[in-house]
Amino acid sequence: MSLIAAEITKRFRDVTAVDNLTFSVQGGSLFGFLGPNGAGKTTTMRVVLGIIRPDEGQVTWNGTPFRRLGRGFFGYLPEERGLYPKMRVAEHLEFLGRIHGLDKRKAQIETERWIDRFDLGELRHKRIEELSKGNQQKVQTIGTMLHDPELLVLDEPFSGLDPVNTALLKEVLLESHKRGKTIIFSSHRMDQVEEICEDIVLIDRGRLVLHGNLRQIKRSMGRQILRISLEGNEDFWYKIPGMELLTSRADFQEFRLGEGVDPNYVLREAMQAGQVLRFELVEPSLDQIFVEKVGVGA
Amino acid sequence: MIPVLVKREFTSRVKGTAYIITTILGVLVFVGLSFLPPLIERFSASITPGQIDLVVYEQPGKSSIFPFLQQVSVERDGFTVRSGSDLDEREAYRMVLDEGLSGLLLVDGPLYTLVTADASNMMLNDEIENILNLAVSRHNAVRLGLSAEDVSSLFSPADFRIREVSPLGEDGEEVDSAAHAQAMVLAYFLLFMIYMALIMYGNMVASGVAEEKSSRIMEVMVSTVKPLELMLGKIIGVGSLGLLQFFIWIGTGLLMNTMGSSGALGMMLGISEPLSTIPLDTVLWFGLYFVLGYFLYASIFAAAGALVSRVEEVSQVVTIIMMLIMVGFFGAYISFLNPNSGFAVATSLIPFTSPMVMFSRIVLGSPSLMEVIASVLVLLVSVLVGAWISGKIYRIGILMYGKRLTLRQVLMLVRE
Structure with missing residues (x-):
């Protein structure tokens, strides 16, 4: 049917x-x-x-x-x-x-x-x-x-x-x-x-x-969204090429990982910058997919 | 499906204030008409001159008109005349004003001048002129040496009759001119009913469609109901409302008609006989042309309503349709004078005018059977073609909002 x-x-x-x-x-x-x-x-x-x-x-x-x-x-x-x-x-x-x-x-x-x-x-x-x-x-x-x-x-x-x-x-x-x-x-x-x-x-x-x-x-969009919560230098990511800040919330920051950026490398950098409270690779939300595919806000 | 739509259309409108008010107003008009004759009597009594008092001022010597005026005053109630020739002209004027007389008649050879305090009373002036004419013609008759019989035979009208010959009846049938006058009034009355119905209910259909568009119920409707069904449901629904209204009005007229000799319809039709003398075939023809004409125009009105987005815009698009109806009405009116003229025959075949013109011709003249059949067939085909084209415009128009379509775009849509 x-x-x-x-x-x-x-x-x-x-x-x-x-x-x-x-x-x-x-x-x-x-x-x-x-x-x-x-x-x-x-x-x-x-x-x-x-x-x-x-x-x-x-x-x-x-x-x-x-x-x-x-x-x-x-x-x-x-x-x-x-x-x-x-x-x-x-x-x-x-x-x-x-x-x-x-x-x-x-x-x-x-x-x-x-x-x-x-x-x-x-x-x-x-x-x-x-x-x-x-x-x-x-x-x-x-x-x-x-x-x-x-x-x-x-x-x-x-x-x-x-x-x-x-x-x-x-x-x-x-x-x-x-x-x-x-x-x-x-x-x-x-x-x-x-x-x-x-x-x-x-x-x-x-x-x-x-x-x-x-x-x-x-799933097919890839786990390209990274959520990090960190006590220390929150701006550590500036020197990593290919990282793009999507949202900055009180509880975490959300980034999009560019092509070829190794999450493990990011984690190591984060650990050097301070105490990592949260490090999570997530699927994009439908909102993000929508914005990415269509290019304008829903 | 159509019955459900018709029922909705009917029940939701029949309870509407506008419908109830127009129905009641119509009833009041019919009731009012039956009280019209006494009202007219009163009204006309108030403007016809009651008492006429004249003073006549004549140049002495010539043969006098005064005795003839006196003679008329003897025969006529409410008319007095006296001579003022012994007075001075100034004094005579004063008398007219002081005593409130109707006027002073100055006679100077063949010239008669009315001197009056109020020259604007046309009824009075006319009446005085009539009296004067009567007196003058008698005066002239005496001068010519004619007797009273000579005078009356001079002015008696010819006995004029009309007889229509046809190839079937060789002698021809004598035309009853009174019956013809009745038929004419009847035809005019029914013609007016068709005209009113087309305009009233046609507009109701158009604004109904626009209402459905502006309230946006249309999209739900067309997702389940075919546009043609929707259109027919509306046309039949509004049409049955119209029929109900007509039944109520004509019923009222009949009731008033049987209740008194001054019946409403009888009065309206200018006949004193009850309505039952209206021939059955007239009623049937009326029904046929009424229904066909309504369907033709209602489908055009529906398409027009589908072209606009809001009810307020309806009047802009229906003007041209109303003009067609008016052309039909005046065409019928003109064909009253000569029902078998080329103009009448032509307009009784054109579907936009035929419901009104052909109907009038059938009642008044005797169109050939071929002409009647042709007119009905053309109209019937037009109703079908019109419904088909309107259905197309309707189907596309009902989901279009915003800018109104131009006539050219509409034609393109139809051709698609």
Whole structure:
């Protein structure tokens, strides 16, 4: 079971938003879809969901073109949130259930279940426009899951949620994951992606930059990040060519080791400079990989 | 899927303040119309001159108009006349002002001058002129030696009838001109309904689409629903709202109609008979052209709504569509005068104007069966083609934000 996006290209007049992009998402995985602003994430998601047709390439699920999968197959939370402002919460959720293929009874039952779960009981008869942004987002997120879709595509699902609701949503997502549902989500918060996702794809300017299992990607980047904590001359590293200071924190300093710099040599130099409290070679964080690959801050 | 969309469209709007207010206003208009005749009576009574009092000042010697005016004053209530020839002209003026008379009539040969304190009362001036004309024509009749019968036969109108021959009925059928007048008022009324409905509900469709765009619900919708379904759901939803409103209004009219002889619809149509005399086929034709015209225009309005990002911009793009509708309305109005003119025949085939023009022609004239079939077919094909093209524009437009597309870009999109 897997989603395969093969050689997707989408142009808007003279701009190529997605350029010959190929990636696959293992069925049942939690998949992170990353890229800087304007990289073509939203366009790619729209192509995957069949909202817009690619100029070239196609997206399939187990060999079936996406357009032939039923309405109930997807749940989509776009980055630009939106609901019908005049409709009432329960009525709106029921409507979203219905357009995703639930019959009337099932839509009502699921609406009740999710309203309970997300503690929206008091707001049930309020109009959407009377709700806070956070609650509107809760309603819309529920709307994407009400019909228990096989594939959830969530664009920045946590932005705008308070910690309690973030935790609740995470719990719900992990639960669906356990039941074998596929979840693709995009976020600028690399720590969240790191926390949840197993596989990622990173795109920039419509092109593929990185793709694969997050752990393997990190490993393949090499243990080039060094954390040192030292009592003594902290500036000892100035004379070692190829060392680059990344961050200087109260508890440690973090360096990137250049090509051909021997960590053991650095350790010996550090020991001469003072008492070494910490010396650790670590994998780069997703944040660092992102910055390195894309060249701009996330 | 479409029923779910239609239902949402319908239920969320039917409870809306704007819809309820326009419906109630419409009902009030219909109820108000049934009270119109007594109101009009009162109103017109207040502006028609009640009492007319004239002083006539004549140069002596000539044959006098005064006896003829006196004769009219005997026949007519609320009109008195006296001679002021024995007075000085100045004194006569003063009398008009002091006694509040309607005026002083100065007679100088064939020239009659009304001297009055208030020259702006047109109704009064007209009335005095009528009286004077009557007196003058009698005066002239006497001078020419004509009898009273001669005079009345001189002014009696010809008995004019119209008979239309067709290849089928050789003698031709006599046209009932009263019925024709009724048909004309009826056609005008229904034409106006089509015109209003196209503009009102068309705009509702366009702003509905823009609303979905500006609230950004659109992206969720098109990820599950086909754009064409979404468009049809909106068009049918708004259309059924419109039908409900019309049923309520016409129902009110019927109710008022049966409640009194001064019925609303009867009054409006200028007929005293109840509405049931409206021929069934007229109603059916109305329904057909109403539905087809609505579908054609609503899909264009939907595409227009998809071209803008915000509701406030809707009015900019719908202007050109509204102008098309107005052209249709005036085309129909012109074809009232001659339903079988080349202009009327042409505009009854053009799909943008045919719902209004052809409908009027069917009610008023007798277009050939071929023309009717051709008009319906052209319209039907246009509805399908229009929905297809609009669907394309809609599909692309609904996810475009920011700058409005130019007409050329739209055409390029359609060709893609």
